[in-house]
Amino acid sequence: MIEYRNLRIALLGAGSVGAQVASLLLEHGAELSERVGAGLELVGVAVRDLDAPRSAEIPPHLLTTDARSLILGADIVIELMGGLEPAREYLELALNSGADVITANKALLATYGPELFEIAEQVGAQLYYEAAVGGAIPIIRPLRDSLAGDRVLRILGIVNGTTNYILDRMDTEGDSLEEVLADAQRLGYAEADPTADVEGYDAAQKAAILASLAFHTTVPLEAVYREGILAITTEQVAAARKAGFVVKLLAVCERVVDPESGVEGVSARVHPALVPIDHPLAAVHGANNAVFLEAEAAGSLMFYGAGAGGMQTASAVLGDVVSAARRHVIGGPGVAESTQANLPVLPISSVRTRYRITLEVADKPGVLAAIATLFAEHGVSVEAVQQDARPDGASPTATLVIGTHEATEAALAATVSALESTDVVSAVSSVLRVEGL
Amino acid sequence: MIEYRNLRIALLGAGSVGAQVASLLLEHGAELSERVGAGLELVGVAVRDLDAPRSAEIPPHLLTTDARSLILGADIVIELMGGLEPAREYLELALNSGADVITANKALLATYGPELFEIAEQVGAQLYYEAAVGGAIPIIRPLRDSLAGDRVLRILGIVNGTTNYILDRMDTEGDSLEEVLADAQRLGYAEADPTADVEGYDAAQKAAILASLAFHTTVPLEAVYREGILAITTEQVAAARKAGFVVKLLAVCERVVDPESGVEGVSARVHPALVPIDHPLAAVHGANNAVFLEAEAAGSLMFYGAGAGGMQTASAVLGDVVSAARRHVIGGPGVAESTQANLPVLPISSVRTRYRITLEVADKPGVLAAIATLFAEHGVSVEAVQQDARPDGASPTATLVIGTHEATEAALAATVSALESTDVVSAVSSVLRVEGL
Numbered sequence: 001m002i003e004y005r006n007l008r009i010a011l012l013g014a015g016s017v018g019a020q021v022a023s024l025l026l027e028h029g030a031e032l033s034e035r036v037g038a039g040l041e042l043v044g045v046a047v048r049d050l051d052a053p054r055s056a057e058i059p060p061h062l063l064t065t066d067a068r069s070l071i072l073g074a075d076i077v078i079e080l081m082g083g084l085e086p087a088r089e090y091l092e093l094a095l096n097s098g099a100d101v102i103t104a105n106k107a108l109l110a111t112y113g114p115e116l117f118e119i120a121e122q123v124g125a126q127l128y129y130e131a132a133v134g135g136a137i138p139i140i141r142p143l144r145d146s147l148a149g150d151r152v153l154r155i156l157g158i159v160n161g162t163t164n165y166i167l168d169r170m171d172t173e174g175d176s177l178e179e180v181l182a183d184a185q186r187l188g189y190a191e192a193d194p195t196a197d198v199e200g201y202d203a204a205q206k207a208a209i210l211a212s213l214a215f216h217t218t219v220p221l222e223a224v225y226r227e228g229i230l231a232i233t234t235e236q237v238a239a240a241r242k243a244g245f246v247v248k249l250l251a252v253c254e255r256v257v258d259p260e261s262g263v264e265g266v267s268a269r270v271h272p273a274l275v276p277i278d279h280p281l282a283a284v285h286g287a288n289n290a291v292f293l294e295a296e297a298a299g300s301l302m303f304y305g306a307g308a309g310g311m312q313t314a315s316a317v318l319g320d321v322v323s324a325a326r327r328h329v330i331g332g333p334g335v336a337e338s339t340q341a342n343l344p345v346l347p348i349s350s351v352r353t354r355y356r357i358t359l360e361v362a363d364k365p366g367v368l369a370a371i372a373t374l375f376a377e378h379g380v381s382v383e384a385v386q387q388d389a390r391p392d393g394a395s396p397t398a399t400l401v402i403g404t405h406e407a408t409e410a411a412l413a414a415t416v417s418a419l420e421s422t423d424v425v426s427a428v429s430s431v432l433r434v435e436g437l
Numbered sequence: 438m439i440e441y442r443n444l445r446i447a448l449l450g451a452g453s454v455g456a457q458v459a460s461l462l463l464e465h466g467a468e469l470s471e472r473v474g475a476g477l478e479l480v481g482v483a484v485r486d487l488d489a490p491r492s493a494e495i496p497p498h499l500l501t502t503d504a505r506s507l508i509l510g511a512d513i514v515i516e517l518m519g520g521l522e523p524a525r526e527y528l529e530l531a532l533n534s535g536a537d538v539i540t541a542n543k544a545l546l547a548t549y550g551p552e553l554f555e556i557a558e559q560v561g562a563q564l565y566y567e568a569a570v571g572g573a574i575p576i577i578r579p580l581r582d583s584l585a586g587d588r589v590l591r592i593l594g595i596v597n598g599t600t601n602y603i604l605d606r607m608d609t610e611g612d613s614l615e616e617v618l619a620d621a622q623r624l625g626y627a628e629a630d631p632t633a634d635v636e637g638y639d640a641a642q643k644a645a646i647l648a649s650l651a652f653h654t655t656v657p658l659e660a661v662y663r664e665g666i667l668a669i670t671t672e673q674v675a676a677a678r679k680a681g682f683v684v685k686l687l688a689v690c691e692r693v694v695d696p697e698s699g700v701e702g703v704s705a706r707v708h709p710a711l712v713p714i715d716h717p718l719a720a721v722h723g724a725n726n727a728v729f730l731e732a733e734a735a736g737s738l739m740f741y742g743a744g745a746g747g748m749q750t751a752s753a754v755l756g757d758v759v760s761a762a763r764r765h766v767i768g769g770p771g772v773a774e775s776t777q778a779n780l781p782v783l784p785i786s787s788v789r790t791r792y793r794i795t796l797e798v799a800d801k802p803g804v805l806a807a808i809a810t811l812f813a814e815h816g817v818s819v820e821a822v823q824q825d826a827r828p829d830g831a832s833p834t835a836t837l838v839i840g841t842h843e844a845t846e847a848a849l850a851a852t853v854s855a856l857e858s859t860d861v862v863s864a865v866s867s868v869l870r871v872e873g874l
Contacts, residue, residue: 028586032586035778037777136587136732138579140583142575142578142579148755149756280741296752297461298748298749299743301574301575305737306737318587330771
């Protein structure tokens with residue numbers, strides 16, 4: 001039963017997600033209104049160009065280029081423009097005018113999140129962003145609310161669909177990264193400029209958001225260590241598979257203790273990693289996303305689904321619309337972000353993990369002993385060594401794969417540097433972190 | 438920063454979950470208080486017997502047998518007693534006194550949910566129950582909030598850890614149900630009286646809760662079709678595996694259209710089902726739980742984790758404590774349950790699904806034709822037939838496995854009844870539904 005005034009919804013942006021949100025709001029508005037107990041009225045869609053082609057039909061009278069006037073007349077503002085400016089300016093305007101704000105803009109949140117949350121708290125408005133990480137997969141509310149009474153220890157996330165699609169194709173079809181990337185661009189899974197995805201920038205933004213939320217700590221984007229997937233070769237992926245691993249681009253957020261100072265803090269990093277094939281994350285195929293999480297009391301949890309796509313992201317945005325509308329009907333201010341812990345954010349050198357290192361070495365007696373000594377000198381403990389004999393037997397070099405126990409990034413970096421300068425090693429061909437063991 | 442009065446928390450029940458919640462509240466209370474911005478004070482634990490042994494230490498001065506006085510002095514009441522009475526009476530008392538209420542009591546919610554939600558709405562309090570389904574796996578908030586803007590089409594849930602443990606062991610070890618059940622009882626995975634689990638009552642309660650939430654419709658427990666796992670044999674499980682399926686006890690909640698009347702409604706059912714081995718639910722091992730969900734815009738999602746256990750359930754309860762406390766700090770009434778859709782709840786005869794039927798038949802010419810005719814007469818379309826020849830070749834009977842296309846329960850029941858009374862069939866040895874294809 002509807003017993004409340006109509007809530008005025010303004011939409012900023014009509015790209016693939018925006019057009020889908022507009023279309024679902026117009027189509028299912030009555031059903032959602034019943035669900036909320038208040039009419040939901042899409043009062044306008046701000047766009048840059050009134051005549052640009054859209055992926056879904058929007059009634060022309062709703063389109064406007066005057067975003068500011070639209071915002072100032074709205075109860076709920078949905079920002080789907082992307083980019084930092086003028087998105088930031090518009091969201092500040094919306095919050096300061098008392099509107100609740102919904103955004104899927106991970107770059108904005110990772111960069112200006114603290115400022116925006118601060119404004120929201122001051123005016124008693126709420127900022128919703130379920131769509132910013134994992135598309136339609138509910139991640140934000142589970143972390144923010146369901147796990148709020150627990151201590152999250154670690155998150156391993158596949159949070160970028162494009163790179164997962166690429167790595168999965170390299171693994172299952174044996175294609176090269178260049179081939180798959182070209183296909184992905186043709187199919188619309190990758191942008192014409194794929195930098196944000198393949199260099200890990202998109203995943204790093206999501207890692208900053210997840211780590212901030214999970215650890216009740218402001219984790220700035222600059223503090224997220226980042227490596228992309230461009231250096232990953234088909235040979236590495238095949239060798240990993242043979243050894244029982246899958247290569248995934250992971251966002252790893254965890255509580256860490258700095259080995260030097262003993263300081264307890266948190267760390268967030270994005271890089272390709274080896275995941276054991278029997279780990280649930282190894283079964284995340286195609287452009288899907290998944291977040292695997294370990295908490296003190298809850299144990300291991302996984303959330304899985306389609307990570308992106310206009311429809312999926314629109315689902316998350318509309319869930320936020322319903323939450324915002326329910327809050328309007330009830331009244332009272334929004335729930336502020338909890339950053340009371342504000343733990344130190346530690347650099348990747350504080351992180352301890354396992355590694356698999358592939359070396360080309362001289363195939364002669366004494367080499368293994370020399371290399372083992374070198375690892376020991378740097379405090380890195382070797383767990384397993386595997387030597388691939390050359391098929392022709394005539395080659396003067398052999399391939400050595402060394403798996404380590406947990407070691408710090410700093411110790412590992414020093415070891416790799418020493419390996420590179422020793423005579424018996426002709427090349428360090430691959431260094432990959434192992435996660436999820 | 439704490440800027441609010443202490444919130445008084447009353448705990449009813451100190452069984453395995455209750456004792457764990459008390460212990461975590463006492464241990465992490467300061468951290469949670471900081472997170473909320475208000476002190477969280479456990480003011481008492483109501484028990485039946487002050488001297489009963491507990492799984493975790495509770496300071497004796499907190500224990501009381503006077504639940505009513507404890508409730509009337511509390512801001513937040515956590516009910517972990519289980520059972521219908523006096524749990525219902527105490528929760529009504531708590532809600533009517535204006536306290537927020539947290540419960541993990543699925544039997545209570547499935548039976549008296551609508552009445553309790555109605556009281557909560559009238560007094561502006563909130564009833565939290567994240568722990569009632571799936572232990573620590575966040576299911577309630579994703580359904581209630583994150584997916585509130587979408588249309589959930591179907592839920593396939595493994596929501597009972599005991600039966601999943603039993604079926605998984607039968608599948609992976611080839612043990613009999615009786616053997617595994619005895620082991621499970623010894624290990625504490627199954628109760629001394631395992632009826633609630635193995636007969637599907639526990640799963641049916643959870644199905645009623647999930648269906649109500651997903652479809653914004655009151656789905657009473659009596660409307661949930663229920664079959665347990667006691668009739669499942671090791672032979673059935675082995676034959677299913679050979680055919681590419683795993684047997685799971687599923688809670689299936691879906692939108693259905695009654696084939697006779699054309700009425701659109703919802704259905705909830707619990708029964709053993711064949712799940713294809715490449716479906717994500719097939720990989721849910723041991724006592725774990727998982728909820729696989731299809732929504733119109735979000736597509737397929739899965740939530741996975743440990744389903745039960747004192748610690749895991751305590752994690753979900755404490756998440757609710759933080760939510761309730763944040764709401765107290767903010768002020769304003771709670772969000773009412775959304776049952777505005779109130780779709781018709783249809784009986785299982787309206788459901789359409791696929792089946793695999795195993796028959797013992799006379800091994801002579803014309804039998805297959807006779808059986809195929811019988812299926813056709815009842816409007817059930819056969820998708821595949823497979824005949825197992827007897828190893829000795831001398832037996833007068835053969836085993837026939839028939840896979841059907843989608844058919845209604847009513848048509849299938851009529852077919853099975855006809856099969857049982859025809860001469861050429863000596864036994865209908867197994868009828869299993871197939872889900873997740």
